[in-house]
Amino acid sequence: MSLTPAFLDELRARTSLSALIGKTTKLTKAGREHKGCCPFHNEKTPSFYVNDDKGFYHCFGCSAHGDAIRWMTDQRGLPFIDAVKELVQAAGMEMPAQDKRSAERAERAQSLHDVMAAAAEWFEQQLDGLEGAPARDLLQRRGISDATRRNFGFGYAPDARGKLRAALKQFGDPMLIEAGLLISVEGKDPYDRFRGRLMIPIRDQRGRVIAFGGRIIGDGEPKYLNSPDTPLFDKGRTLYNLDRAAPAARKADRVFVVEGYMDAIALAQAGLGETVAPLGTALTEHQLERLWRMVDVPTLCFDGDNAGQKAAIRAAHRALPMLAPGRSLSFVTLPEGQDPDDLVRAKGAAAFEACVREAVPLVDRLWAHELAAEPMTTPEQRAGFRARMGELAKTILDPVVRSEYQAEFRRRYDEQFAPAPRRFEPRAPFVPRRPGQKWTPPPLPVTEDAKALRATGIDRVLAKAVLAGLIRHPAEIARHMEVLGSLRLADGALGRLFEAVVDVALEDRALDSARLVTILTNSGFEAVARDLLRADTMAYSFTQPTGDATRARDDLDEAIAILVTQPEVNAALADATSAMQARFTEEAFERQVALVREKQALELRLANLVQSNEDARAFDSEDD
Structure with a gap:
């Protein structure tokens, strides 16, 4: 049997679209068209129009659009060939001959x-x-x-x-x-x-x-x-109650998936007709596709017992490769030991709706399950968890969704396990201790000469990275204006670019990265800005063109704190070393040791910034 375009055009021409749709949707005449409340979404003011001359319907509220065949497949939920057969019979036509x-x-x-x-x-x-x-x-x-x-x-x-x-x-x-x-x-x-x-x-x-x-x-x-x-x-392609649930689901813009017939029937009796059930097996790819044809995010409401939760995770894993932008699953966790039938019989539909309001998205369900799979007390266990989450993300075929999951898993891992960044706190002024008084850490220099070290003694490699980060995230300049102002005295092209970036940001607080680069290019800084923004030259999150924006801002804060503090610590250490060489005292020695430790701590903080970025990229390095 061959359904040619000419045959389908003839079928559409012989079908009165307003009469077809008017069987289930109230329409009123509006000039040369008919209008009514859209059957695809809830509305009080009609925005759904049917045009018989052109042979299509259109909703200006939800953008539903189609012809007679599309109406039968989308609103009635029929397969294409069944939709054609019904329209052919109603139009008094004959289906093309079959072999x-x-x-x-x-x-x-x-x-x-x-x-x-x-x-x-x-x-x-x-x-x-x-x-x-x-x-x-x-x-x-x-x-x-x-x-x-x-x-x-x-x-x-x-x-x-x-x-x-x-x-x-x-x-x-x-x-x-x-x-x-x-x-x-x-x-x-x-x-x-x-x-x-x-x-x-x-x-x-x-x-x-x-x-x-x-x-x-x-x-x-x-x-x-x-x-x-x-x-x-075909058990793997069939969903119980689909014939009744499909129209209800399109109208309510939701569909519930429960474990068994009686659950679906109990919910339907309670007024929740948009409910289907698989037939004694785990959800299959074909059943998931049928669900996504009805709504973008079906809701799985499996039993609260151990078997029900295992079935939910199996469905989550099976859905991962099939995810697409806007297309996912959500999960309702019922009270332990209860199924939807038990719940609505004991407490009514309101109790079920209360559980639905607490539904969690697919990403939350996966994260919680893997996090609870084993203890996370050792580095090896945490590494295993991170590897599992990375492997789950890689199963997603759509590259955009896969990238979003990888970024989300990285962010959650960092929040769950990474130590909070250690911020530098200026020390109180140093006061020589009196006899019997406990020694306190020495002060950092506060003289004008010490302040000048911020310009002349800064780590130029780190300064280049910070400057690249500020160009990528210009909104952060205002937050650090005071310390950035003290770095203006740096000499050479780097210092001039620092001054240009700060000046431009001062003039326009709403500046974005692209406009800032354009302005710098027009001001003669094209070469140095281009060199700074090469992502492969710097191993920090805030210098990369893509990634977790929140993480990048936090790492940039940490880098600026290190950049400002390093010269002061180095100057203080040099002063303490000279003082001890001139005259050895216990106080001078203790001061030098404390400053050495402070310098080592800063170096460790800087190394952690690089390592944390490499760890983040490890989630998706194979995919890249």
């Missing part, structure tokens, strides 16, 4: 649909009969109302090996076996698959019964029994 094999498959599928519809009707009749009393009692104990029971098509399979087979004998054993209703045993007669169970029909997107789930009435295993995979039913 022989396709025609045979379609005919067999149609026959199987007939079988499943007949089985569902027969199961419902048994639930209403005498033998169905235990199943009706179970529904009553579970709080299922008669209206919900009818709406979801509950039934009952008698505890017998051949009653269904006899009731549907007109279809023949081969078809009943193919539909998954009978079990075939070599050398023996086939027998009913479902016996002594409450029957729950499983429907496709069009609302047709394609399989069954059977719950045992009393004790026994398995508690739930699903139909096997058949030409109609």
Whole structure:
């Protein structure tokens, strides 16, 4: 079968779009168009327009847009081919001829649909009969109302090996076996698959019964029994209640994923119809894709027990490679030992909604799980944790999302484990100790000569890095204006560039990096600025063109503190060394030792800035 563009254009031309949409959405005439409240999002003022002449609908509120076929796939949730078939039938057209094999498959599928519809009707009749009393009692104990029971098509399979087979004998054993209703045993007669169970029909997107789930009435295993995979039913591609949940999800802009049928039914009965459930297996890639076709961020509401939380993590890991900008998952943690069914029966929909308000995004769920996986008391354990988070981020195929996860994991790791930066605190003026008085650390120089050392004795390599950081983050200049002003006396091109950067920033406090570079270029500093901004020449976070902005600002603060303090410590150490060489005293010796330690501490702080940046880049070095 070939659906040519000409055939599809003819189908659209023969379809009255306003009549099609008007079946489920109230429209009023507005000139040559029709308008109404958008069915894709909640609104009070109509912003949804349908144009029959042009054959499309458009919402000016949420930007929903499409033709008749798109309406059937997006609003009704139908697969493309099913949408076309319905429109073709309504328009009185004929589908293009199928090849022989396709025609045979379609005919067999149609026959199987007939079988499943007949089985569902027969199961419902048994639930209403005498033998169905235990199943009706179970529904009553579970709080299922008669209206919900009818709406979801509950039934009952008698505890017998051949009653269904006899009731549907007109279809023949081969078809009943193919539909998954009978079990075939070599050398023996086939027998009913479902016996002594409450029957729950499983429907496709069009609302047709394609399989069954059977719950045992009393004790026994398995508690739930699903139909096997058949030409109609693929367990890994099907979501229970999708036919009802899809329209509700698009309207509410959310969809809940729960573990089982009864959870989905209980939430629907409580007014939360936008709920689906996988069928006894972990969420598959196909099921995740179906969910993302409805909303960008489905919400997983698995049970609060250990098994439920493991299922949530499996779903999180499976979703990672498929993430895209704006497309993710969120997670609701239910009270321990409770499932959604328990919660809404005991406390109502409000209790469930309260849990939903506490939902956490995928990144939080992954971080919390890995952080709690083992103790983090040793360097080896922390290194293992960091490696695991890095490997998780690398599984994301979309490069933009992968980069964001790597940056987020780095930031969280630093906040969790990195020691707070050690800031330099000026010492109190030195006072020679009196006899018996405990010695205190010596003062740093406060004379004009000592202040001049900030200009003449600064570490020029570090000064270049700080200047590059200020050019990349010009908003930080105002925060450090006082100390930067004292660095203006530096000679040569570096000093002149310092002065130019500070002057430009003083004139425009809202300056960004690109404009600052432009101004410096126009002022004759193009070569030196270009050399400073080469990311591969400096190993600091604040000199890099990309990265965590908060981390870069913190590291720049630390670098400026070291830059300003180093000359003072060096001058004080030189003075203490000269004094001790001239005349050895205990005070002079202690002062020299203290200043040596202070200098070593500054060198360690500077080394930590480089190391922390290398650690951050290690998260994604393989990916780069």
